[in-house]
Amino acid sequence: MTNSPMKNDLVCLTLAEAKVGLHQKKFSAVELTKAYLQAMEQHRSLNAYILETPELALESAKKSDERLAKGEGRELEGIPLAIKDLFCTEGIQTTAGSHILEGFKPAYESTVSANLKNAGAVCLGKTNMDEFAMGSANITSYYGNVINPWKRADGKDLTPGGSSGGSASAVARGLAVAATGTDTGGSIRQPAAFSGIVGVKPTYGRCSRWGVVAFASSLDQAGPMTRDVRDAALMLEVMAGYDPKDSTSAPVDVPSFEMAMTQGVKGLRVGIPKEYRLEGMHEDLVALWERGTQWLKEAGAEIVDISLPHTKYSLPTYYVLAPAEASSNLARYDGVRYGLRVPGKTLDELYENTRSDGFGVEVQRRILIGTYVLSAGYYDAYYLKAQRVRKLIAQDFEVAFQKVDVILTPTTPTAAFALDEKPTDPVVMYLNDVLTVPANLAGLPAISIPAGLSKEGLPLGLQLIGPAFDENVLFRAGRVLEENASFKPILER
Amino acid sequence: MDNRYIYEGASGPWELVIGLEVHAQIVSQSKLFSGAATAFGANPNTQVSLVDAAMPGMLPVINEVCVTQAIKTGLGINAEINLVSIFDRKNYFYADLPSGYQISQFNHPIVGKGYLDIELEDGTLRRIGITRLHLEQDAGKSIHDQHPEKSYIDLNRCGVGLMEIVSEPDIRSAEEASAYVRKLRAIVRCLGTCDGNMDQGSMRVDVNVSVRKAGEPFGTRAEIKNVNSIKFLALAIHHEAERQIAILEGGGEIVQETRLFDAGLGITRSMRSKEHAHDYRYFPDPDLPPLVITTDMVESIRASMPELPDDKKARLMQDYELSAYDASLLVLEAETATYFEEGLKCLQQLTSKTAKLLTNWLIGEVFAALNREGKTLEECPVSSARLAGLINQIQSGVISGKIAKEVFLLMWESGEEAAVLIEKHGLKQVSDDGPILLIIDKVLGEHPDKVAEYQAGKDKLFGFFVGLVMKNMGGKANPELVNKLLKGRLG
Numbered sequence: 007m008t009n010s011p012m013k014n015d016l017v018c019l020t021l022a023e024a025k026v027g028l029h030q031k032k033f034s035a036v037e038l039t040k041a042y043l044q045a046m047e048q049h050r051s052l053n054a055y056i057l058e059t060p061e062l063a064l065e066s067a068k069k070s071d072e073r074l075a076k077g078e079g080r081e082l083e084g085i086p087l088a089i090k091d092l093f094c095t096e097g098i099q100t101t102a103g104s105h106i107l108e109g110f111k112p113a114y115e116s117t118v119s120a121n122l123k124n125a126g127a128v129c130l131g132k133t134n135m136d137e138f139a140m141g142s143a144n145i146t147s148y149y150g151n152v153i154n155p156w157k158r159a160d161g162k163d164l165t166p167g168g169s170s171g172g173s174a175s176a177v178a179r180g181l182a183v184a185a186t187g188t189d190t191g192g193s194i195r196q197p198a199a200f201s202g203i204v205g206v207k208p209t210y211g212r213c214s215r216w217g218v219v220a221f222a223s224s225l226d227q228a229g230p231m232t233r234d235v236r237d238a239a240l241m242l243e244v245m246a247g248y249d250p251k252d253s254t255s256a257p258v259d260v261p262s263f264e265m266a267m268t269q270g271v272k273g274l275r276v277g278i279p280k281e282y283r284l285e286g287m288h289e290d291l292v293a294l295w296e297r298g299t300q301w302l303k304e305a306g307a308e309i310v311d312i313s314l315p316h317t318k319y320s321l322p323t324y325y326v327l328a329p330a331e332a333s334s335n336l337a338r339y340d341g342v343r344y345g346l347r348v349p350g351k352t353l354d355e356l357y358e359n360t361r362s363d364g365f366g367v368e369v370q371r372r373i374l375i376g377t378y379v380l381s382a383g384y385y386d387a388y389y390l391k392a393q394r395v396r397k398l399i400a401q402d403f404e405v406a407f408q409k410v411d412v413i414l415t416p417t418t419p420t421a422a423f424a425l426d427e428k429p430t431d432p433v434v435m436y437l438n439d440v441l442t443v444p445a446n447l448a449g450l451p452a453i454s455i456p457a458g459l460s461k462e463g464l465p466l467g468l469q470l471i472g473p474a475f476d477e478n479v480l481f482r483a484g485r486v487l488e489e490n491a492s493f494k495p496i497l498e499r
Numbered sequence: 500m501d502n503r504y505i506y507e508g509a510s511g512p513w514e515l516v517i518g519l520e521v522h523a524q525i526v527s528q529s530k531l532f533s534g535a536a537t538a539f540g541a542n543p544n545t546q547v548s549l550v551d552a553a554m555p556g557m558l559p560v561i562n563e564v565c566v567t568q569a570i571k572t573g574l575g576i577n578a579e580i581n582l583v584s585i586f587d588r589k590n591y592f593y594a595d596l597p598s599g600y601q602i603s604q605f606n607h608p609i610v611g612k613g614y615l616d617i618e619l620e621d622g623t624l625r626r627i628g629i630t631r632l633h634l635e636q637d638a639g640k641s642i643h644d645q646h647p648e649k650s651y652i653d654l655n656r657c658g659v660g661l662m663e664i665v666s667e668p669d670i671r672s673a674e675e676a677s678a679y680v681r682k683l684r685a686i687v688r689c690l691g692t693c694d695g696n697m698d699q700g701s702m703r704v705d706v707n708v709s710v711r712k713a714g715e716p717f718g719t720r721a722e723i724k725n726v727n728s729i730k731f732l733a734l735a736i737h738h739e740a741e742r743q744i745a746i747l748e749g750g751g752e753i754v755q756e757t758r759l760f761d762a763g764l765g766i767t768r769s770m771r772s773k774e775h776a777h778d779y780r781y782f783p784d785p786d787l788p789p790l791v792i793t794t795d796m797v798e799s800i801r802a803s804m805p806e807l808p809d810d811k812k813a814r815l816m817q818d819y820e821l822s823a824y825d826a827s828l829l830v831l832e833a834e835t836a837t838y839f840e841e842g843l844k845c846l847q848q849l850t851s852k853t854a855k856l857l858t859n860w861l862i863g864e865v866f867a868a869l870n871r872e873g874k875t876l877e878e879c880p881v882s883s884a885r886l887a888g889l890i891n892q893i894q895s896g897v898i899s900g901k902i903a904k905e906v907f908l909l910m911w912e913s914g915e916e917a918a919v920l921i922e923k924h925g926l927k928q929v930s931d932d933g934p935i936l937l938i939i940d941k942v943l944g945e946h947p948d949k950v951a952e953y954q955a956g957k958d959k960l961f962g963f964f965v966g967l968v969m970k971n972m973g974g975k976a977n978p979e980l981v982n983k984l985l986k987g988r989l990g
Contacts, residue, residue: 094556102555113549113554114554116556217556218556222785250560252558253559334782338598340594340599344554354592380781380782
């Protein structure tokens, strides 16, 4: 019985536990992989994967077993992972959730997924996502929406969040030990919060963007989505690192996040930003935030009220800058060299036909917004002004981090909503990112920790934001929150 | 107003205002932001990296060699080097532009204001301001004539590094425009930053032309794109000036537009209609942090710079008393200057006289012969050492200047040394009295009537006797000696 909720079920093991089991030969990588492939098949209705690669996974698990047998196991040897379909994977279809890249098989492997594979990870397949990572509910995917494994009492299908909704759903439901995500405005943290898992958006420049299909280059950052804080630390250590192929990658060393995790929060100054106490924030989240503050205080942290005065401008700033970059980044999908081509009588017609058929509504909307804000006559009023505001938002954090070591906020304003409750107004949908976007604009690391349930029984997340290249503090405080919350994942229910 | 700048129209004189944008392909092994090779003439799409083809997730990484080349060129055009510059995306859709944007530098170029001094044929010196030099990527090539409906795309050139060098609107004639491009080409070739081969497209010129009445503000300009030879540059400017003057004198207005020079017809024609006017939506490329250069880097590049054409010219004038015009011809092409200086080393006696002789032979006989056969100096069958050898033979009196021309032609055909050919063909100059006197006596004996006429005062006949003597001696007699001995005999 693979859907048994018992902890001894292989798919219930965390990454750290699976690693121990593999090294102690309690089970083989092939057995572990088979358990996941079976779970994937069983929960295919969640639509977490765009592409499953069982043969490749088993082949790679077999090699891992050979290495493990010789005692040559690497950091993630034999660990079955899912890769968000935004990461280019050599010889394996990479769609970015879009029709325009249907059937596209890259001849290269993204740096981050290569780092994971080179550490022995087994790739189970490519996870579903909002088209080109543009969305907060995983409903913009050409390959259908993803369903959250959590259910409300009314039994309605819920969104797992987005854009890394496939990864979130897969990790929560035990369809992968862990998964990669990418976060441009909250695309790791928001689905992590909605699905009751841990998600880390590292400092901009910590993980290479090489080979990751670009959405908004100055904001995109890859990160781990895992069952717990330790797994996130282990996985990020492998994903991160300087890459000379990405000029925005930072030449800084990657510390042992796992070691940092155990250091506790004694003496740590935790900032509570008043601007994050949004009007309309669900009372469950207000209460959870207070509980989280209390837990950290009890663990020896000092709580400091802080102000991030430009917070309210984050969302409009983000929705000028991200579409501006996207409108340019997505120009390459033109039907000329790869992916979808819808012919036309002229070159302009080829472009029009291909891009009209190939891109969904939300992507087209953002391309239009981006093109508009960069146009002659509007550039100064929109793009340039947004860049200036972005600097002010970053400065808010710089000032705050002179007084505090880490900032605690909720991850989202609400719990997961039902797919048939999805907002019809795109701006209402954009509000999902209101608490996560500032960290992207400032390039700062942030983590979402599953910390409790709403009255309706849905997972809620707390977010920690740290100074640039200080992911350590996220793991320290994150671990304390995790221990106090004793959150019970859907797999164990 | 200086006469040279006047363009006569039906309504009287007009003044031309010209600004040039030169696109110079950077000499480097690999492209501006990718590792693909840049060699000219490779098979289509064989020098294309994943970045050049704009595959998903690919990122540009700046090629340091291109940066160094741009700084070097900037120093060569007396310009400020900007220690911080920014790469921008210029967005437009075209099939040979895979990413949908060209990476360029819009507001913050790597090189700022500079200037070039140009010489005109009459010896006038003019200083032309340079606005900026920036780095940018070249696009690929669309080929429209291989298939009835389809176009083919060659991405070999896509992403190759270019320096766009923009002049101030300081140029006032086609001659100045040509001199400016020649000078710029001489500098980049000397520095090794661009090969300057206009016929291969590694140097292309966009010409902005407008006309105005003296003293008036600038008129509306038209831009002529991608002019690929200095000859066409002058033709295009002349045609465009005439076209604009005709429109204005006919009461019309100049449309600001992009035009193409049709070399076949010798005219410019409109390239883009207004509805395709581009909004390039420039914005800083988020994939590339600002390009930061240190003063140390600039200074170490400055220290490694070769002698520039202007410095070389001054030195040649100073050391060998060459005229400004001769010296400027010698330094215009790096190959010429090298040939000349290698030749100097092989002269037995290095004086301003022999240097001048070498100069005259190089810019006279050698250039004429190269032109005749459509060859470049690198393909010249007479090496610099061989040419110096010929000068040595003249200088030491072994042959006369006249025979030397004959020897030169033999050298051109055989590539042999002058001394060997003189020996082989018996062209050595006769400088002994005896044999010359024998011939003089023979000639005078055959023409007693002419001798009498000469002695009666018809001085002009002297040349007649010299000619006959030289002819009888196969041109090999030392002409000075012939004169002297003939004078003696005729009394």
